[in-house]
Amino acid sequence: MTITREALETIRAHAERGYPFEICGLLVGKLVEDERRIHEAWPIENAWEADPEERARLLASLGKGPDSKSAEEWDAYGEGRRFLVSPRDVMLAMKRARSLQMDLLGVYHTHPNHPAIPSGFDRDAASPGWSYIIASVIDGKVAACRSWELEETGKQFLEEEVRILD
Amino acid sequence: MPRVEIPPGLATFAGGQQEFELPGATVQEVLRALNEQFPELGSHLLRPDGSLRSYVNAYVNDADIRSLAQLPTPVASSDTLTLVPSIAGG
Secondary structure (H helix, E strand, O other): OEEEHHHHHHHHHHHHHHOOOOOEEEEEEEEEOOEEEEEEEEEEOOOOOOOHHHHHHHHHHOOOOOOOOOHHHHOOOOOOOOEEEOHHHHHHHHHHHHHOOOEEEEEEEEEEOOOOOOOHHHHHHOOOOOEEEEEEEEOOEEEEEEEEEEOOOOOOEEEEOOEEEO | OOEEEOOHHHHHHHOOOOEEEOOOOEHHHHHHHHHHHOHHHHHHHEOOOOOEOOOEEEEEOOEEHHHOOOOOOEOOOOOEEEEEEOEEEO
């Protein structure tokens, strides 16, 4: 995948502003011959705490992976460790992206004081066909930014090469 | 026929299409047609009984069908049914 330096800067600034909480946003751009080209990053409200009904519906649907935990265990963390983009925000962003002749191609979120590697919950909640950028934020500063894609089997994440475009 | 929109990430399960038309006079009928035409997409979005998976929301134009008549919500040819999952992690 490729990403513009401007989009990466948006993610960095959002990540550091939101520390020590997890923040999230959507990646928007164009799909060209199976390559996701991210032009913009759109910060989105983390709905994990704000939308308990949607959170409950999501948790009820999980539990497909080999190291899955119960909904209660996944729910034991707040916005320091979890993020949720509500379907309504996904729908509105999808329409806005299309009006700009672009597409919704992925999502970004932070791991405060943890590495930029997908967690078990990331894997459990992920869908194939998206880029998942994870920014590791250590002591308030972005230390690493890596992108991952879920295998179509849904069993594991594979790291994507990220090329930054000026 | 009503138009159906899905996120680009799911288009691979619908022959590469993010937008397509399907027959049906209600949301339920359109979802049934979706499952027949694109079974792989159906398995991602629908339960075996044909209802929506809990983390998938359906909007007729911009209105959540939960605020309308749920699956029996009527859809007209001029309507757009948008199907989107929530996105989460941590």
